Amino acid sequence: MSNSISLNDLKSRDPSYLETIFSLANGHFGIRASDPIIGSDTAGTVVNGFYEISKIIYGEKAFGYADNNQTIVKLPDLRTINIYDNQGNKFDISNLKTESLNMNTGLLTSTYELSNNISGKTIELTVNSTLQQSDNQMVGLRYEIKPLSYSGNIKLTKHLNIVASVDTVGDPRRAKAVKTLEYQKDNPNSHQEILTTTTKKSKMSLQMAIYAKDSLEKEYDLSNGKVVFDVIGVVSEPNGKVSTNDLPSFEKIVNDSTNFWSDFWERSEVKITGDDSLNQALHFNLFQLTSSSGRDGKTNISAKGLSGTGYDGHYFWDTEMYMSPFFTYTNPEIAKNLIKYRYSILEDSKKTARAAGVDEGVLFPWRTIGGPEASSYFPAGTAQYHINADISYAVARYYRATNDEDLIKKYGMEIIIETARFWNSLGSYSKINGKDQFCFFDVTGPDEYTAIVNNNYYTNRMAKFNLGFAVELIDKFPEKATELGVTTEERNNFLKESKSIYLPYDSEKKINEQDDSAFNKPIWPFETTPKENYPLLLHYHPLRIYRYQVNKQADTLLADFLFDDITKEQLIREYDYYEKITTHDSSLSRSIFSALAARIGLKNKAYSYFMDTVKTDLIDLQKNTQDGLHIANLGGSWLTVVSGFGGLQVKNGSLTIANHLPDEWKKLSIRLQFQGRLLEINYLPSKIDVSILSGEPLKIIVDGVCRKDS
Template identity: 40%
Template sequence: MQNDIDNMGSMITLAAEPWCIRERAIDPARRFLHETLFTLGNGYIGMRGTPEEGSHGRKDTLEGTYLNGFHDTEAIHYPENAYGLARINEFMLNVPNAKRIDLFVDGERFALDSGRVEAYERMLDFRTGLLTRSLEWTSNSGKRVRIVSRRLVCMARKHVAAVEYAVTPLNFSGTVRIVAAIDADVTNLQAGDDPRVGSAISGPSLQLVERRLDASSQLVLQRTRHSGFLLASATDAMLAGGKQAPVSALEGGHAFDVDAGQGQTVTLHKFIAYASSRDMLEAEVADFAGAEAARARTIGFEALAAEQAAYLAQFWDEADVGIDGDDALQQGVHFNQFHLLQSVGRDGKTNIAAKGVTGEGYEGHYFWDTEIYVFPFFLFSRPEIARALLQYRYNGLPKARERARQMAHAKGALYPWRTIAGEECSAYFPAGSAQYHINADVAYSIRLYLLATGDFDFIAQYGAEIVLETARIWIGLGSYDRQGRFCINEVTGPDEYTALVNNNYYTNAMARMHMTFAADVAARLRAERPDDYARVAAAIGLEPVELDAFRAASSAMNLPYDAELGIHEQDDSFLSKKPWDFAATPQENYPLLLHYHPLVIYRHQVCKQADVVLALLLLSDQFALDDKRRDFDFYERVTTHDSSLSSCIFSVIAAEVGYRDKAYAYFMETARLDLDNTHANTEYGVHTAAMAGTWLGVAYGFAGMRLDDGGLRFAPTLPYQWRAYRFKLHVRGALLEVAVDAGGADYRLLQGERLALAHRGKAFELNATQNSIRMGDLA
């Protein structure tokens, strides 16, 4: 029988449904991409949206399962060496595929690429967290079956996932064999010439230690080749329906044989658990994983599914951004929020990778994207997750101190630009390790956390040490010039197309904020909690003269400004460079980094992403509106937006300066970036920073939200394309709902005693007596 799968959906796109993504046919051209989009995760486990039955040798697929933070290491080899270069790379591993299920119908193996697929639908539901696939398939001998599978990765159970796999003979009675396996023969994707794709390793990094099979359970123990972590992959399976034969133990799994009558459904439930010695003592790993899988079996799939739906109901009740007037956009917003929740570490030991847990792009590394792009979304929707992300940075201080010493800093801590467990993994230092601004980015997130939560206990226990240790780096790095200006030389700002410059505006402005905040935190700690101040000062050897140095450097900071153009210069040399010839650059030569030597790019006036424009947002109260408009106009002309981090920031500032059409266009580039694969590399993983940028675009952009020393304020606008939008915020123990329509904005206090805020400069307070207010003026 001819295989019709290649003719089923050559032009398939995902329907615009607000609460799910759904495919109604298999499109071979989009198979790799959809594996990313249909990924399930819980912040620890990530399972790409590949079928349970595997790929059967196809090349246009990536069978990937990942554990956030679980990695191997390898030495970085430099043909030309230099002191202080990063020495060890950490890379996320593809771990055993424990969801593997093989189906045989009267001896014929089911595969999507053989026989005939008569009907097909797959849906990822953002409200239930279930990936459901239903299809009807006719074998080459004419036997027709219905297959319905449901998959979940438990949000409330860090180590657990489960699969329900139901098979119904439709036109025959016969033998159905279902094999529940753990495929441990896995490797990582090789990056090739594109550093954004995967890792540079070849061959397996997991070495088999032991494989155990019991009556219905199995366990695979493996050890990483270099990092030495022990990994346990465990399953427990049970079958219901039909006349069952005794279970057969096979190499790699269990075979369940059933005599099934026509119309009779046979259902396998498979419960999965992963654990590693990065999470617990090595001696506990195997027993823990086995017990978690067994416990999940006792609970049952339906109860796990109900638990999942309840978890997500609470999440959406407080995190949902609702948009009235565009289902495709609403789908994109929900998709982004769902994947952020699936990808973020929440145990204080892990962070959120650039690709989450959906693929191997950037080797699973964490970047400063977390603090500047992702952190605000969780801070205002799930503040406990935001706190855990800061805890991750605290736990990384020892490695950051080591890195500071390698970089010739006698004191302080220097966070790595890209890492998993704390090592600097950037082998190309001009666009990586030279981005010292990450220290200020971490401090910025701590400052924002304090403003949003008032949680000074966290500052006293953890945050002060981070802020003070990282602030020391600026004193060691910078110096005073002959005019008495504090200068920071030979660094790279957020814009990776401009490297190793003097006085990058973003870096200097953020360093000024950082040192001022560090001195303020120390002063408050000394005044309000002298014991905590004494403890922190003793732990890091802090001297009062250092605090004076912070304030002096802050007040003398060199912040480049061109009076003739009326703009803030990106750095001392940016305006003296030859502008990039955009008119002569063919479209296929973007992104520039894949088609031009770095030196060619560095010599030109061209930006990969928001740099000065990002400073306009983060330090908003330090700029006049006219300055913001002039900066936006200038830097928009020279920015390629080759980075997925860029468009959302330009959208926010465009909204603030009154460029409503541009704000919306940039926002739309971000909101469906992965669903529409606009950067043409989503198959290797989603873009988590851009996903969080969608939230920034609504809250910071269209709603004009800012939170700084002046308090919480809004300046909402309504895009012409929408009828209304709404979102909620956790601020200072209160839960605030903001709803904007054509007539104005409603502010409603849902939880908490009182909250002070402002609408377009009009200050007011919500409290138990007046818990809502309608403000009629929009821009």
């Protein structure tokens, strides 16, 4: 069944891995699918935007370095429950028997066989859990207990248990331990408990509550068969309070979740005919991507979403390049709120720019939760100035897909102007090939195995777009431009710089060069590098990696994917060259290689990379899914299908699609929204059918031919 996933669909039984795969979230908070009886160090609840800070300790600190870590807080596990027999012996041995996530309803069902070492008798525990999606502070938990070899009285106790944070070492992708928390527990009566967690440094607070209709401690008689114990959990907004008045029943929470996901799939469905396992994987990816996305304009999407605490819960450029495309074309309200989050941190981003010595504009933080830069390693962090243009590209993508001028005037245009001002101040003219060309020095592109270089192709190409889009908006909305302080001189500078930006090109290889020095370096000794030494970042000093041609992920090729502005022949040459030096140590890499391979007709490569992309977490390809899902890759799998195999692009304001259907598939169906219409596009081996399910007729370019569909 493509819209469910069960234990039998997975090869690994590692508890931390399963906690991640079966995690539930609603954009506000997430719950890992822990064993409710024995728990684990990785179990818990994660709240979007709730974090603690700690001083970054540098051996030698220089001016402008980031001051503080920001680390998402792991809160008590809402699934935990204690069960005792009639002698007071705790059932403390748990064996997971079955587990299934229904992606049509958002309901997770987990069944365990419980016993203890004293009596050896067994009972069966089934936990049904789901999160409310409309009022996103609620979780419904239903505990069903059945007699097996034990059928006497049992006692259930349900409390919010505080677990100490555990240090993790050796892997920079894992979260830091947070040990500066204060807790206050209140029990107003026997059927509710409220826990307030306060961070000592960031000065934030959050409340969690659990509620049972009769009592949080209750006795049952199993001699008559199965018993049911319902608990409703509540998680406040950061710095908010919970209310346990008029809480919904478990059934109402299930209905709310079911309605949300039904509406979601109506707008966002993707179906592959010919491979049920790929259908399942793709649905899993979209379900978890949407579950983890902030929807309030105050939060974003962290690298691990709300499925774990990896990467400290930070937001990166991943949102704009790999995740927001899905929302822009299926759930634009979420895409809008992701843009509003970036707008909300403009003031902090101005400070980051000034700290970097750039006198104008903003520099969005490379990694953050609350707004200030939290990257302690600037060569592969703050120096990735391209994040400014990535965010601007996402604003433009949203605008062209929705025609939402209100968003542009209230939020988007200021982002575009301030990022353009940054490029204007950062860059300088240099004489190259006899011409004055606008250049950017000492930058880092998406490939983090190459740092602090001159004229990174991706960065320069994105800055060119950013400046050009600023001019487009200034000309279209002159009153707003005046309000933002734009002068005619500034507008003309943006235009001149956009046209003059230097884009490195190697005339011998006839391809775009990743940066000014890229092709002067030796190629990494791939043939003598042991397989176990990947990812390279965990086994080699950065300075060693930087001396070679070796890519962690798509860099120049990502620009090729976004702009499609070179000939097919050149694209094939670039793909061939850069593929040979790319390790794919980043989970972001394979989706771009797949999509580009589909565009240029490399069907086998496109399909092979897609297979790895779509199942990255389900097969634990990167070997760290236990820390949380690779959320950007989930979005990347949709990009591969829709923009790679489906050829979706927007060119000159028109929706453009092309048929690159894999030979292994009989049919591909996708639903998306574009300029107020809901479309269904069906790709068959020899044709494309387009239906407009709602909205006016639309001009669409299909395999190079303009047609009007209705």
